[in-house]
Amino acid sequence: MVRKRYPIGIQTFSEIVNNDYVYVDKTAYVYKMAHEDGKFFFLSRPRRFGKSLLASTLESYFEGRKEFFKGLAIDNLEKDWISNPVLHFDLSGAKHVDKERLLTYLDFMLAKIEEKWNIVNPPSGENNRLSNLIDVAHKQTGKPVVVLIDEYDAPLLDVVHNEEKLGELRQIMRNFYSPLKLNDPNLRFVFLTGITKFSQLSIFSELNNIVNISMRPDYAGICGITKEELLTQMSEDVDSLAQATGESRQKTIDNLTHYYDGYHFAWPSPDIFNPFSLLNAFSAKDIDAFWFSSGTPTYLIEMMHKFHVMPSQIGRMKARSSDFDAPTETLSSLTPLFYQSGYLTIKGYNNFSRIYTLDIPNREVELGLMQSFIPYYITPDTAKANVTLGDMAEALYKGDIDRLLHLLQNFLATIPYTDNTQYEGHYQQVLCIIFRLLGTWADVEVHTPRGRVDIVMKAFGCLYIIELKLDASAEAAMHQIDLRDYAEAFSHSGLPVTKVAINFDSTTRNLKDWRIKKQV
Template structure:
């Protein structure tokens, strides 16, 4: 595909027919169909993070299996991989019910059940032609759902629709359910979980369990964490998660497909740059890229966050806030690009998530796509190493960290700008403001005080990471520095920055003057340590010509800062 023949990108388009007929750029995933049929399970559940191609795959299955418009739909697949498979004979053979809850988001159950009823009613409307085939009693049941009457048999509505379609066509029905768990997750965040789970246990259970009219069911969702006995007793269910699954290549974009896309769009970027930003997901033993991010990158040609936005992050933020104290150390390690050892499994429910927050939150982060395996999954090992997948997620977690621990990401803007421009007095003012606004921290245990100072400096690091290569507790000269910031753009001749931090303990009855005096002395000691240990050698060796040395000491909500500049 030459430069002038470049295809349009299907940004925000998840309708398979629209993509094919309008000749949008499409990575062929149609072998997914053959593999489902080869597996032969009655009901299959695929759990993947947001925007990893679930909705497009459901749309593809709909156009493939649907008996309606069979010949027209067949043309969509003629030049794709599935057309070369023996399973192509299954095309257009079944009535299909396709239902999606991907756009669900309601504040309470009253509005929630209304939204759910509308989705079901619209599905009935797509199949209203079957009314010509119904007796008076069944017609009344159909119309109650179609017209959204309260007396309708809503919990059995999908089951009944499979019966109507089977009787109309004389063929068993394919059921497709996209984002089955979105209403359940949303209800949990907003506080009406019990009502939602009660409805969906019956709604999903009735249509998928022992349904004589069912040919095949394919379900997608973000989390198996929401299963909560919804599928209890469903012995014909096969679950495919991101831990170890042969369907990995059909959700997300694998490396060879990314390489081809970069060629197709004549992008000059090195693959390693794209990897750094959007790769890092290890599903089983296959490296996977986030398709939403790749498509948007191909369009805008800029390495920046695309996948991360406010929608879909509510559950993550909820648990971060509830566990801010317990997970601080692990969270800090992740943000410093370290791995953490945690227990991950596929059998978690909201019930045991509630029972052990601090352990199971990592399951939630992992299955939601915010963390990934640091090494290939070994089923024999109970614990696995987890890490932040890529730069895109690191940026999101950086903002979340500051929001959770300091409540406002923008609070750091003034302080970091002052530091970059060498305005130490403004830096002092902004630091003082943050300490005063978080004065409640200093009424709790000494352990959390230490965490607060760590978090404060980590917040600084996260805000400055784009412009500085930041390292902590590394060797330089004759010892280990606390923080070292090396400018990424050496051509601008920005100065490097070295922090030496100290937390000062004083006697309980010490006066403010005594505390301040001790802070000043410790600041001078910190600056002297930078010189004595020759920490600047790391910057000098990197070609940096100027350094800003900062001694920073804390005692409760009091602090002192001293600085020196020099050419090196």
């Protein structure tokens, strides 16, 4: 049997089904959405999560392309295959643009669709051209029009930290989308996808009837690959990867789960795997950080600087839905941006308090995030950092903390001067990033009955209590650990405890001395 090809980077539904690529059937969701109450829908999902493929699937469905759906779920659901005119706009090409280039892109996009509908002399103004397109498509076919807008927020993401530029681009997009409300009688269905959620007031003017399905449990699995889909529709792919890596089927499933699973966009929700990473892993016959390697979250780093958010602060937290499923242009915290971009996801929900638990989804995201912080907190020489991290991982696995600290000391000695290293918190963040890159659990400023521990780390069945000092001595740091009996606070863990006291020198910006003591 010939293996189907994986649609890496292919987001056109017709191309996937006509060329026999692997396709995880989401057409039952398409049918459900097409028969929902209302006609305006919005879906937020992280990048590379299948939003564009979903929009393309909707395009084929509303065009009545029944032949594309043979053998899929919707083939048994839909009885009336009605063809509607579809206007499909893809804003993903408008990233990293200024005002003039955004207007040029909109002109280019509109001109292509106008050519399809034989519009020779369109009116001036992007909003008037969209309104005219809807009117012409409706009159030529006699049927209500479907409008699909994919990646509606793409022009805005990279300037979300810049209020002036954001305002300019937001006004252009508001103007472009304004005909949607005015042309309501001529519309059958409108669907918008994006990463972030901008307020209806700022983007969609009077369009206040959008149904946001992003956090609805009945649409939780509309994008991404569920655990059930992995084990059924992709079962042969799991076996093929297991054979290639020499692992058992169950070990392969565990590895895929550890790296790519863990997303929940509603509660309750099935476990969702990152589809881009999963398909790449099956294609490459290797488990790696594919999602992060496909794009660096520069806008996220910029926003972290603006809001003074430290790497150690990204992780497990409690929040109401209004704290993270919220418009991103009026941020009071970065929680909505972290969540909507896929760096945090829902991990639990309390029905009584209506409080959600959020956390980093999986190992791929944590690894990618921490690696992206290396140039900002440690060194621009990421290649050298990766080699050192490999040696440190081996030392940590062997429980040789002294060697680990020697490796770190030698490494830091090679790093040129960087700003903002004259305070203890900087070194706390450096160690937190390193420990989390090594695959450990690490937390900072951990409260105990007698004070706060700088860093608590758990790795390979051991617990490490780490106290830092700047321009003092390792003896002073160890004295603080003993005096406040930090180790006693963690005795209930059942793990052997090692106390680590480290002193940094602000002049050399490096470790000066350290002490290591195992708790008896």
